[in-house]
Amino acid sequence: MSLLVVGSVAFDAIETPFGKTDKIIGGAATYISLACSFFTKQVNLVSVVGEDFPTSDISFLQSKGVDTAGLQIKKGEKSFFWSGKYHNDMNSRDTLVTELNVLEKFDPIIPEKYQDCKFLMLGNLAPSVQRQVIERLVKRPKIIVMDTMNFWMEIAMDDLIKTISMVDVLTINDEEARLLSKEYSLKKAAKKILKMGPKVLIIKKGEHGALLFNENEAFFAPALPLEEVFDPTGAGDTFAGGFIGYLAKTEDISFENMKRAIIHGSALASFCVEKFGIERLSTLTSHELEDRIQDFIDLVQFEMSI
């Protein structure tokens, strides 16, 4: 079941209380693709980088089974660059630099061979670009999952709502759910957002886990209590990538299977934050991942007859 990932591939420079990095590989689609690669080797990538992007990093993605035929390399241009500094609580951060560069005029060209995709993951991008991707697919994928950010709610709400109406699953964090719905209660927020089009809403709550809603059901997935959060960058993208990767692997988009997919996404995200950038995901083994998933199961498991 081929899976299409669209989003940024970029440079990040990150500062946390534990240290700082120079420009390292980042971007939503990088984390998503890598996360997907743990579940399926049919990951197709549509993105754009500049001439400054190291071929070694592209080769690395390829080595993980990511097809980069859809990764445009713009001669004479520079890759998207983001730099941020996390506060001591690791839950908030300041953006120090945002250079859109190649992303400013990103035209998401979909290679012909990607047209058969059954699973589409739209990483955080301008909602108009995300919509373009959907419109350019001749056949609608079996499932479209979309991530977005408060940024677009502030500057492109109409566009965002239009795109949201076209997807099956929306993933946002609790603050964004409140902003989008104008409701403080997440249950009320979910009701409102599900009326905007998506059949399923995932609310990411970071260290507090994640909530999964459809019209009639809700599921609460825990976050593993971690000794150390070294760098939260990419955790949300890794979570989303693990989620859709697991759906693609199992070819099952039922609510019950989405619960399992969320646990897989959460487990991957819990590794992501252990080191800077994609470092920990790069060396992660499937055995380590299975152990971590068992930790999640143990964390929430109880038996009760009432």
Next chain:
Amino acid sequence: MSLLVVGSVAFDAIETPFGKTDKIIGGAATYISLACSFFTKQVNLVSVVGEDFPTSDISFLQSKGVDTAGLQIKKGEKSFFWSGKYHNDMNSRDTLVTELNVLEKFDPIIPEKYQDCKFLMLGNLAPSVQRQVIERLVKRPKIIVMDTMNFWMEIAMDDLIKTISMVDVLTINDEEARLLSKEYSLKKAAKKILKMGPKVLIIKKGEHGALLFNENEAFFAPALPLEEVFDPTGAGDTFAGGFIGYLAKTEDISFENMKRAIIHGSALASFCVEKFGIERLSTLTSHELEDRIQDFIDLVQFEMSI
């Protein structure tokens, strides 16, 4: 299995975005006792009120099976009074008035017939008073659960640490766990706090659920996503009361049973916040409670073989 509850019985005046109350019955021991009464009819109360406290409220507690022989009524004195105003997010509040009154010189006298207690719940009080209760019990209870607050960490840390070292289970919120341990990571905080004496730590995270730790295991209990939080006052006490009440009912203090006890406490707390003060708990039926517990089970239930 007799259960002893020690804590404040008081007047509260509460203001939330949904309205405000005059002086209504409140206090940690009120909520705890009421919560316990859903599981056992052997709830003994040690507390103190002034002459101003309505006998009808005392009769009400008695009607729920709470023994009030240990409730001192101080002639010519006034009951503890707290008044607070919740902010729009319902997660933070300003204290408007705190009148200690009878609580200032509270001498927790334990009636002889309470001496056989197997389960002791120390509601939030000065840690020196909590310790007095333990010292006045001739035979150590099977389990001592203690609740406390950041307030005591700020003004009586040494006393607090001394009392914590004597209990089996400590319940605090996430902010307090960080304050007490000087660790931001709740996993690290739990490790440190468990070295202070308690065998089990419960970290309450309000709308984000609760964490249960012992030396080797962890359990993450969800909070039910609610449409409306009307008044959070007493939710933590109700949670603690449900927890120890369930342990007393089942006479099982294993970690596995504590998981179930936390689900029961969480379910009770989810009712508590639906109306002002003890209003919702007063009319709650065991059938409604069972249904709510089933909601909790449904919320976290998933099947996975890895």
